[in-house]
Amino acid sequence: MTDEWSIRRIVRTMIPLLAALSVLQLVSGTVLETYEAVLVSNPALLVLVPVQIGTAGNLASITCSRLTTQLYLGTYELDPSNPDLRANAGAVFALAGTVFGVVGVAAWAIGVALGGTLGLGRVLLVSLVSGMLLAVLVVVTSVAAVEISYRMGFNPDDTTIPVVTNVCDIAGVLILFAVVSVVV
Amino acid sequence: MPGHDTARDVYRQALPVILVSLVAGLFAGTILGSETMRAGISEVPGLLLLLPAFLATRGGVYGSLGARLSTGLHQGLIEPRFRLDRRLRNAILASFINGMTVSVFIAVVTYLWLTLLGTEGNLLQLVGIMVVAGFLSAVLMISVLIAVIFVGYRRGLDPDNVIGPVVTTLGDVFGVLFLLVGIYIVGVVL
Numbered sequence: 001m002t003d004e005w006s007i008r009r010i011v012r013t014m015i016p017l018l019a020a021l022s023v024l025q026l027v028s029g030t031v032l033e034t035y036e037a038v039l040v041s042n043p044a045l046l047v048l049v050p051v052q053i054g055t056a057g058n059l060a061s062i063t064c065s066r067l068t069t070q071l072y073l074g075t076y077e078l079d080p081s082n083p084d085l086r087a088n089a090g091a092v093f094a095l096a097g098t099v100f101g102v103v104g105v106a107a108w109a110i111g112v113a114l115g116g117t118l119g120l121g122r123v124l125l126v127s128l129v130s131g132m133l134l135a136v137l138v139v140v141t142s143v144a145a146v147e148i149s150y151r152m153g154f155n156p157d158d159t160t161i162p163v164v165t166n167v168c169d170i171a172g173v174l175i176l177f178a179v180v181s182v183v184v
Numbered sequence: 185m186p187g188h189d190t191a192r193d194v195y196r197q198a199l200p201v202i203l204v205s206l207v208a209g210l211f212a213g214t215i216l217g218s219e220t221m222r223a224g225i226s227e228v229p230g231l232l233l234l235l236p237a238f239l240a241t242r243g244g245v246y247g248s249l250g251a252r253l254s255t256g257l258h259q260g261l262i263e264p265r266f267r268l269d270r271r272l273r274n275a276i277l278a279s280f281i282n283g284m285t286v287s288v289f290i291a292v293v294t295y296l297w298l299t300l301l302g303t304e305g306n307l308l309q310l311v312g313i314m315v316v317a318g319f320l321s322a323v324l325m326i327s328v329l330i331a332v333i334f335v336g337y338r339r340g341l342d343p344d345n346v347i348g349p350v351v352t353t354l355g356d357v358f359g360v361l362f363l364l365v366g367i368y369i370v371g372v373v374l
Contacts, residue, residue, distance in 0.1 A: 005256075005261070005270070005271040005274050005275065006274060007274045007277050007278045007281070010252075010274070010275065010278035010279075010282070011278050011281050011282055011285075014244070014245070014248060014278075014282050015282060015285060015286070017244070018241055018244050018245065018282060018286045018289075019286065019289055021237075021240060021241065021244055022237035022238075022240065022241055022286060022289065022290050022293065023237075023293060025236040025237035025240045026233065026234075026236075026237060026293065026294070026297055028236040029232060029233035029234060029235060029236050029237060029294070030233060030297070030301075032232035032233065032235060032236065033230070033232045033233045033301075036225065036226075036232055039225070039232070040222045040225055040226055043217030043218075043222065044217070046213060046216045046217040046221075046222070047210065047213030047214060047216065047217045048213065049213065049216065049235075050209045050212040050213045050216060050239070050356050050360065051206060051209035051210060051212075051213055052209075053209075053236065053239070054205050054206070054208070054209040054352060054356060055202065055205065055206065055209065057352070058201065058202055058205050058352075059202070061348075062194075062198050066194070086191070087189060087190050087191040087193075087194060088191075088194065089191075090191030090194075091191040091192075091194035091195045091198065094191065094195045095195060095198055095199065095202055098199070099202055099203070099206055102206065103206065103209075103210070106210050107210070107213065110210065110213065110214050110217060111217065114214070114217045114218060114219065115219065116217075166240070169236070169240060170236075173236065
């Protein structure tokens with residue numbers, strides 16, 4: 001029997017995964033690096049970065065674990081009129097609206113305290129627009145991931161959360177800066 | 185009935201967890217937006233490039249340590265005592281090795297990517313910052329995780345429900361803070 005608690009085994013299983021993950025994260029790093037000048041002169045936007053990444057991952061993991069549970073209970077169905085699917089999507093949009101509204105105001109205030117000059121309207125617009133786009137992405141990728149892993153015979157509990165949270169982490173930064181380049 | 189809530193129910197249940205992580209994110213963001221950090225970002229090429237990877241691996245390394253300890257407790261393989269038996273010691277050492285290896289790996293890949301993009305980077309500086317930040321994160325995350333899991337378990341909390349929020353919250357806040365410490369120390373030494 002292999003020893004699940006040997007150092008060598010834990011390190012060998014984890015390192016390739018972690019290395020692949022960090023190379024993937026360089027995509028969002030490259031976007032951040034491209035906007036270095038804008039970020040350094042507007043601290044409010046720097047404040048938005050970790051919040052955007054964190055909230056995207058949270059919303060994604062909530063949606064995925066709910067969809068997976070509903071799949072096992074037999075109440076999930078890929079149909080816009082399915083009540084559970086509508087409840088999940090509705091909750092994600094309501095949560096995103098609340099959180100990114102609060103985040104916009106907070107990031108603006110912190111930005112001003114740190115010497116930034118960006119106005120409340122713009123920070124709020126960046127936060128809300130990128131947050132709502134992110135909510136759409138979270139719902140679409142979660143449903144797609146659950147559908148695909150179910151059809152391919154994978155256990156969605158194992159596959160969807162790591163895949164969707166990482167995709168949404170990276171997409172969170174991409175969306176944020178797509179909106180920043182239009183608004184700021 | 186589980187899995188059969190309305191949008192309002194889901195909203196109410198999820199909001200507290202989301203708000204906690206929001207506060208943590210704002211803390212991390214404030215450190216990131218501080219004058220010292222912005223100066224560091226301008227002075228150290230590649231710092232923004234490695235930031236998402238550095239933060240993401242915190243979740244990977246210490247989230248899996250938490251999940252492993254939690255499974256071990258549930259299976260009765262480890263005991264919720266602060267005594268180093270073989271399994272507990274191995275799990276801790278392995279996550280330390282993972283954390284440090286990946287931190288150095290990120291620094292090297294960032295340096296290579298910078299060179300590829302045609303920007304002048306400093307390998308020693310990036311590795312130094314990642315070693316300091318990786319080491320401090322490892323010490324803090326491992327001690328807090330073990331304390332929270334063991335104390336929580338003895339009081340009847342299911343560690344599976346605690347690990348996620350603890351790792352994301354602490355990982356983000358202290359990840360960014362230790363990055364700042366790393367920049368400072370490497371700036372003094374180099």
